[in-house]
Amino acid sequence: MKLIYLPFIIFSILSCKNQSTTQIEKLHIDNIIQIKGETISQIPAGCYMEGIIKDTFLCLQNSCSEKQFQIFSNNSKNMLYEFGATGRGPNEFQFPLIIKSDTNTSSLLIHDLIHNRLTRFYLKNDTSIHNTILPPELTRSQNLNIIDSTFVLSPIGEDSVLFYLYDKHAKIIKKIDYEPQFYVSRRGNKSDAYAHILSANAQHNSIIAAFKYINLINFYHSDGSLQKSLSLDLANDEIDYSEFQLSEDMLVTSYKMYSTPHFCYILWTGFPANKIYNHHPYLLVFTWNGMLEKVYQFDFFVNFIIVDEANRQFLGGVDSPKSELVEIKRFNY
Template identity: 50%
Template sequence: MRHIYLIFIIFTITSCQNSSIINIETIHVSDITECTGELLTNIHDGCYINGIIKDTFLCLQNECSEQLFHVYSTRSMNKLFEFGTKGRGPNEYIFPLFINTFDSKILSIHDLSLNRLTNIQLNNYPNKEAYSDTLLPPESINTYNLNILDSINIASSILNDSSLFYIYDKQFNIKAKINYEPRFFVSPKGNIHDAYSLTITSNSKQHSIIAVFKYLNLINFYDLNGHLQKSIELDLLKDKIDCSQFQLSEDMIVTSYNTYPTHDFCYILWQGVPVNRAYQSPCYILAFTWQGELKKTYRINLPLNYIIVDEENGYLIGSIYSEKTEFVELYKYQLQ
């Protein structure tokens, strides 16, 4: 009985401590490259909430335009065309999200509300043959973080369940359920699903899945079977995050909130400040290999919302909301 009480005491005093099974490696961040960007003046005013590069096309999602998607040339930064409106029909969208499938010729859009995947051949626009719509199986409803790979699909559940993400076959039958790990203590007063809010990105050729957590100082690296290979934290954040009574608020720390995958690297946008300061503080961009090695760190002088990386031409694009214009401005940064 004495041993049972001892185990209970050790458990109850643990608050956001590392699991005894999973060791979290602390990464020392040094050799930081300072970056100052150049405003892209050719980009028209807009409420650009996300972007992706496909071949020589820069695709931006604009929430304050009748046409939802604006496509620019990556060479001249001149606008080429627009497409997509609100609705439920062909080339219409309700809640669209870009998906990076590593196919440089195809733009893939997942509509969460319509449970639909749209593939667009940008170099064949506006021919009807350029568009392909696929209704996803009912099992994919209420999912986000959708990653479509050669032989599997990966997604997180919108519902408050006990998983970080699921691995599915191509018909969306569950192959593996990936639970919370490392397991941090969150009391019944807190919300463990919110505490473990994350972004999932994957690469089939690198046999890797990366889970980047938004409110924890934690990045997990998995193989394609969902086996955890490595957990890391960054020494950029000096204080431990107490998630024992986690609730979404303006005081919570935001660590990582955007990623951009390429063939060789996963770029992570990282800040490490409370929400009420998130749009006032500079940020970091961390270039990790798919196996969890930090290769490069950039410090950006502006509080970026998301990034778009063009490794072939050696630059990245970052977005920032301008209080002066009340639109999103895009800045170009050279990758050194």
């Protein structure tokens, strides 16, 4: 008789365990620091996605340009150099090149999805370039990060896994699943609902996944185990994720990320996609173990952010309302 109830007991224990690992902590935000920006320069309009500043150089990824990466003088803001495979414009490939700034080594990690190649470009010495060929199993991936000998990447359009951990020495790929499981809709792709940005830190053995359309930020150990899930009370509306599908009135939460050895900075809006340019975004400052240190709010909508911790300033790209230029604004903090 006892054996009849054994499967139900085991199921109940496993269910309680799963619920405890996916519990979401709601953060109440009540101390928001308002900061104002001043225009320090203007650069030609472009689809600037990511960037890094080092000494007198400002390097940006421009996804609308035939040359994907452009380096500007941080003093004059004149373009000094551009690189990226010639002829590979935005209409030729959907995901040609992805840049990831590495503030630890003052370098750019350039992920060439078409050739499945990883290039490290050092800003201190542009002749010091190293290429690594990624395994074919990691074709069509993005959100590239490196923790020692492990590559952290997210698959593109994959509905069965959130991100990969690839040990280049052992040649082993570990798949990390979606968690918590919000998505049950049949009207769209699971990968769309869980669209996210990733950042990793080897020193703290930490991986942060900030979701673009879900009010959720996950903190993982470098082995892929989920440590913490957070949501913010800054969003105006509660979203029914069971009916999720991409649309212009969908909620946008985390949309850009910038990482340093000590902190992870996340641009966060909490408004529908068709209204975000009319609202001022937040900048969330997290430690790598998931502690929210500060919350800033800009007085302009910022397309991308570069953090200069040494000079205690943020550099943000703002579309100029009067001309087809992008204003680089400085926000002191």
